[in-house]
Amino acid sequence: MLIGRDLSGEGRAALGEYLLLLGDDELVLGHRDSEWCAFAPLIEEDIAFASIAQDEISHAALFYELIESLRGLGRDQLAFGRPVSEMRNATILERENRDWAFTVVRHYFYDVADDLRTEQLLHSQEPILRSVAERLRREERYHLEHGQMWLRRLSQGGPEAHRRTQAAVDEVLQECRGIFHPLAWEQTLVAEGVLPQRPSLLCARFQERIAGALSDCGLKVQADGGQGDALCGRMGHHGPELTDLLETMGEVWRTDPLAAW
Amino acid sequence: MLKSEALTEDAVRGALRSVSDPEIPVLSIVDLGLVEEVRILGERVEVDLLPTFTGCPALGFIAQAAEERLLRIPGVREAKVSFTFDPAWSTDRISPAGKLALQSFGIAPPGGVPACPYCGSHKTRIDASFGPTRCRSVYYCDACQNPFERMKAL
Numbered sequence: 001m002l003i004g005r006d007l008s009g010e011g012r013a014a015l016g017e018y019l020l021l022l023g024d025d026e027l028v029l030g031h032r033d034s035e036w037c038a039f040a041p042l043i044e045e046d047i048a049f050a051s052i053a054q055d056e057i058s059h060a061a062l063f064y065e066l067i068e069s070l071r072g073l074g075r076d077q078l079a080f081g082r083p084v085s086e087m088r089n090a091t092i093l094e095r096e097n098r099d100w101a102f103t104v105v106r107h108y109f110y111d112v113a114d115d116l117r118t119e120q121l122l123h124s125q126e127p128i129l130r131s132v133a134e135r136l137r138r139e140e141r142y143h144l145e146h147g148q149m150w151l152r153r154l155s156q157g158g159p160e161a162h163r164r165t166q167a168a169v170d171e172v173l174q175e176c177r178g179i180f181h182p183l184a185w186e187q188t189l190v191a192e193g194v195l196p197q198r199p200s201l202l203c204a205r206f207q208e209r210i211a212g213a214l215s216d217c218g219l220k221v222q223a224d225g226g227q228g229d230a231l232c233g234r235m236g237h238h239g240p241e242l243t244d245l246l247e248t249m250g251e252v253w254r255t256d257p258l259a260a261w
Numbered sequence: 262m263l264k265s266e267a268l269t270e271d272a273v274r275g276a277l278r279s280v281s282d283p284e285i286p287v288l289s290i291v292d293l294g295l296v297e298e299v300r301i302l303g304e305r306v307e308v309d310l311l312p313t314f315t316g317c318p319a320l321g322f323i324a325q326a327a328e329e330r331l332l333r334i335p336g337v338r339e340a341k342v343s344f345t346f347d348p349a350w351s352t353d354r355i356s357p358a359g360k361l362a363l364q365s366f367g368i369a370p371p372g373g374v375p376a377c378p379y380c381g382s383h384k385t386r387i388d389a390s391f392g393p394t395r396c397r398s399v400y401y402c403d404a405c406q407n408p409f410e411r412m413k414a415l
Contacts, residue, residue, distance in 0.1 A: 048391035055395060058316025131347040135315055138351065138415040142390050 003128045004070050011192035014185035015126075016070050017088070018194070020078070021234065022117070023063030024089040025179070027079055028242070029110055030056030031249050032097055041100055048146060052107075055139050062132060080250035081257060084238050087246070091233035092175040094242035098168070101154055101161070105168040106176075108147030112209050113179045114140060116202045125193035148213070155217035162218075169214060170222050176210075177203060178229020268336045270299045273306055276334050280326045283319050284394060287362045290323060294354025297345060305339040306331050311350035314395050314415075320344065352415045363412060368397065371414035377402035378409050385409075 004012045033053035040046040064075035093110065097103050118140065121133035154165040180203035189195045211221050231237050277296055278289045290296060290310065298309040308327060312320050324342045331340035352371040355363070360370035369375035374383050382404030389399040390413075397410045 044389045044391070047393070048389065051391040051395050054316070055314075058314070061316050127347055131349050134349040135346060138349070139314065139395075142413065146390055 002069070003066055003126060007192050007194070010185075010188055011194065012070060014188040014192075015194055016067055017183070017185050018189060018199075019063045019067045019070070021088040021183075023060045023067070023078065024087050025093055025110070025114075026056045026063065027060035028087070028089040028245065029093040029107070030054075030060060031245055032093070032095075032103075033107070035097055036103065052143055052146070055143070059136055059139075062136075066128070066132070076253060077257075080246075080253040084243050084246055085236045087233070087236065087238060087242060089233050089238075089242070090176075090179040090181070091229045091231045091238065092172060092178060094233065094238060094245060095175075096241050098171075099164060101164040101168040102171065104147065104150040104154060105165065106172050107143070108151050108213070109172055109176045109210060110179070111140060111143045111147050112213070113176070113202075113206050115144060116206055116209075117199060120195055120197070120199065120202065123196040129194070151213065151219075152217050155219050165217075166219055169219050173210065173221065174227065175229050177207075178231075178233060179203075180206060181229060181232060181234040183234060268301050268304075268306070268334070270301065272334060273299045273301065273308070273331065276330050277308070277327060280323065280330050282313075283322050283326075285363065285366060285368065287366045288355075288359055290327065292356045292359030292362060294350065294356065294359070295323070297348070304337060305341070306334070306337050307341045307343070309343055309345045311348070311354075312344045312346070313350055317395065350415070352412060355412075367409065369400065369409060369411040371412050375400055375409075375411050377405060377407065379407050380405040 004015050007015060030053045033049045033056060036049040037046060037053070040049055060079065061075055064078045067073060067078060068075055092106060095102075095106070115137070118133045118137050121129050122137075124130055124133070151165070154161045156162070180200045182198070182200035186195075186198040186200060190198055214221060231239055233242075274291055274296060278291050280290050282288055282290065282293060293313070295310045295313065296308060297311050300307040308331065310324065310327070324344070327342045328340045331337055331342070355370065360372075363370045364376070364378055367378045369378055369385075375385050376383055377385050380402060382402055384403040385400050386403065387398060388401045388408060392399045392410050396413055398413050399408055400411050401408050
């Protein structure tokens, strides 16, 4: 896949960073999704989350393949062979699944964020990024619909469901802003036409859309005052939850990193 | 030895009609709309395919089967099958013959209110967006009371 041919060295490096962050978000959340396999509250959801996990992990593989054509690092190496400090996923995505409400809320918020990001990629001057974004958006539409349906169902599902959903919203909303943490190389991507604007500027639209979706479901955006993503996964600062996740995810691969599966 | 002009794009596309998605054997990759470009360079044939769902596990098998089939065309000594993301594949690329093949295989094709593949009724409704594979949803027929699968519209 031809990518980044017309970019400067700095532009290619920035694009590599951005693709890594996109891939890492999808991989880590995809792994959390896969943990519901055989444990979801309904068999339909067991299947849905297995399917969504496959989608997200395939999207990660696609972003890693783009990095491979940019820098020559293999996708398995990228997925399984990096230390935790080199992972660029937003902190909220590495959090353990907690309960069903947390899972639904986090996934829906992420899907909204991802919708804004991939919409931005549709306006890239890199043709491959535009067509990849178009592909991903067709699959992601089903995730958004699924998330909306569950958010409504839980928020209207009786006092306990409502209470847990509101608690999940309170927990997720702050840390979710870390998805749009501003990064030094963003401006390079804008200057070289890879992105129409800095991705961190999408945060305001993200918060508007989330506020709208929550009020449609009778849920509240509680008073602000939090720190956003205090740990800051985007800078490579992660907690023990990601260490454990990577340990589990790469266990088989590490037995023989050169094996052809 | 055949002259290279005997090798035509139609012959290549015709040959690829016998290559199918391993999960839906009645549907050729031509009817599925995967064949984007065919290039004939003397005795070498290059084919660009569009991946259906990103990372679909069937893609590797499809590429391998297509290369093997191309090498059986008289006059072809080299075959290379690659995937390209540009343009993006969508279910709109499935041909009318492909849609009929899907329906007869028991999977309702995308587009409009699906007809039940068992009884033909349109009294059908969605049961679950996510089905047994990433490309299928589960529907229910209120006429014959059977669940059935439908290919997701992409």
